[in-house]
Amino acid sequence: MKNKKTILTSTNIMWTFVFIMLLITSSVVMKLTIVNSVIKEHKKIFAFVQSELKGLDTYKGVDFSKMSEPAVRYVPREKLIEIFMAINEVVYDRMVKEYGQARVDEMVEMYKKEVIGITDSNDVSEIFIFKDLEPCERKAIVAHEYTHFLQVKILGKIKLDDKDKDNKHTYREMQGGQIQTLYEERFCKDEEAG
Numbered sequence: 535m536k537n538k539k540t541i542l543t544s545t546n547i548m549w550t551f552v553f554i555m556l557l558i559t560s561s562v563v564m565k566l567t568i569v570n571s572v573i574k575e576h577k578k579i580f581a582f583v584q585s586e587l588k589g590l591d592t593y594k595g596v597d598f599s600k601m602s603e604p605a606v607r608y609v610p611r612e613k614l615i616e617i618f619m620a621i622n623e624v625v626y627d628r629m630v631k632e633y634g635q636a637r638v639d640e641m642v643e644m645y646k647k648e649v650i651g652i653t654d655s656n657d658v659s660e661i662f663i664f665k666d667l668e669p670c671e672r673k674a675i676v677a678h679e680y681t682h683f684l685q686v687k688i689l690g691k692i693k694l695d696d697k698d699k700d701n702k703h704t705y706r707e708m709q710g711g712q713i714q715t716l717y718e719e720r721f722c723k724d725e726e727a728g
């Protein structure tokens with residue numbers, strides 16, 4: 535009797551051990567699968583943005599095949615605001631001189647509340663996306679920021695002393711918005727319906 539019980543117990547321990555190992559293994563595999571599918575998803579979004587830009591006059595003759603996508607960091611809003619403020623600290627005084635304190639304050643407050651994606655044209659190795667968005671909206675914002683990434687890569691940074699900088703900023707922002715909308719229309723509608 536005693537022996538049998540001991541065997542049973544050790545069998546139980548063994549099974550528990552196997553089970554825990556399986557749990558650990560499966561969670562690792564799951565995490566790897568998730569990371570992998572996110573990478574694939576990013577590549578798909580990047581390919582979409584490239585194919586849309588390719589058709590535009592601005593990007594005629596550009597060899598997109600050599601470009602690869604920047605890293606995407608999903609961050610909380612506080613982090614986005616921190617990044618936004620750090621980028622704008624450099625140009626803050628100049629902005630105040632040009633647009634006036636009131637307008638700059640207003641713009642900063644608006645961005646603090648509404649910022650959901652950032653591409654820093656001084657460092658395009660990574661882009662930053664607000665992490666708490668609906669999955670498809672998040673992808674659409676990634677498409678928007680990928681657009682800015684490619685604009686910086688291909689057209690270059692918009693210089694502070696560029697006389698035409700307001701128009702250029704508006705043009706680039708509109709393009710980012712258009713790509714984002716196109717993405718939503720093509721990929722997010724079904725998801726909502728389903």
Ligand SMILES: [Zn+2]
Nearest residue numbers: 678682707710
């Ligand atoms: Zn934008």
